[in-house]
Amino acid sequence: MQQIVNFLFKNSITLLFLLLLGISLSFTIQSHAYHRSRTITSANAVTGYVYGQINKVEMYFSLSEENQKLASENALLKNMLFNKKDTVLATVPPSLGIYKVIPGKVIANSYSLQENYLTINKGTADGVKEDMGVVSSLGVIGYIEKTSKGYSTIISVLNKKFRLGAKIKKNNHFGTLTWNGKSTGFAQLVDVPRLATVVKGDTIVTGAESTIFPENIPIGTIEKVYIDKKTNYYTLDIRLFNDMTSLGYIYIMENKDREEIQQLQQATVPPNE
Template sequence: MQQIINFIFKNSYRLLFLLLLGISLTLTIKSHSYHRSEYINTANSVSGAVYQKIDNANEYLSLREKNLRLAEENALLKEILFNKKDTTLPNKNLHIEQFLDFNVRMSKVVKNVFNTRENYLTLNSGSLDSIKTDMGVVNEKGVIGIIEKTSKNYSTVLSVLNTKSRINAKIKNSNHFGSLIWDGKNVGYVQLIDVPRLASLKKGDSIVTGAESEIFPENIPIGKIDKVFIDTKTNYYTINVRLFNDMTSLGYVYIIENKKKKEKLNLEQETIKK
């Protein structure tokens, strides 16, 4: 209290001047319409600029939440896209549930290993989110990998940049298919092997997931043909594929569940036994 009194005493002339200045400005503004309008305009301009700065700061701080909402919306849109069979239904009595073969869930990469021969990712979704082994993982650019293991809250993904990875893929324009592998050399490229020499292909053609995959929907992007080699031992093509994805920089991803996978595999096993 004493410090406040001392401050007022030492600065009494300045405080008195500011008080009188404030009173005179107030009286001037109140008694003259021109000064009043100029004051209001200036105050509005200043307050508007302050509010704009505050709004910009709030918008920046909310980007994380917005990104999360966008990823969730994308998951829903991808689920619709992956389940789309045709633009028209052949029978009015059919229900949309009959065409829903895939579930799509959003997740986020919390760890990304890409500098070994057996690379993997860790996602912040697990068994509590209904994530299971052998579900496909993609993002907006294409294939990422396949769920390898799960815990309650996390799951690991066998990356396409893993020498143990093997995914059914095809040349989009010709429908000839092969197996997508990684030779462990370049993180920007994978290889499509066992493609018959009858296949019509050229540099720049798109490589997508094949219809034989029980994990991914057909036609999910993977990459483009960069180089083509002929395996002298098998007389098949080996194709170097430049990935659409930068596998060293991944954020939100989408986990795909094929709801009819078990039915298909069981039927095929029964057929083989006979």
């Protein structure tokens, strides 16, 4: 017994180090495991408050830019209001009825890592829940990962864990939107079938099978076309409409029918063994 105590006492610093290292390594491994698995996020009161204060100051530097964006969006909405017959406007999905929109603001943004997250100033108190889609006036940004009372974190399009069903607007061919971690201006649409006709400059929008985003939310345009040698599918470089390095006001999309759809799908498909 005495020897055990002596041993613990003599090596207390090493043991403390191993304990702390173990904790931080487990946090790290956990954060890389799968999405919504992290414990250490900026969706908490302290970091949210600090980022909110910093953002208040920063906002003054981009006031005119933000005003410009809001004004052009207002013009678009007014345009639709006054020309109600014109129903082919691309930016408004026809299925908007089942979606509730919550406005919010990005208070912290990262884009230099392999796994990037945003922090916004809306949380559970405003009705934000996990797995809600987030868009700006230009297009898709990401979806909610974690929420606290007043703040939430978003998995950005620029995150290697991000997956989203998307399609080519012209001919409805589906693919999966991912990011290869290289450039902040481009994402990749993978697994596009070879029989699809892909033309440089075509618009990519969100697909219909997603319960997170409404259909036909713009994402970007085709910039480059590759053929994946292993799978014989197309891989497309997509130039994003959003400048992910400067984001301001955003909209959170709540699908009111999401639970119903998921329950139905679970009831239909037997769980995989």
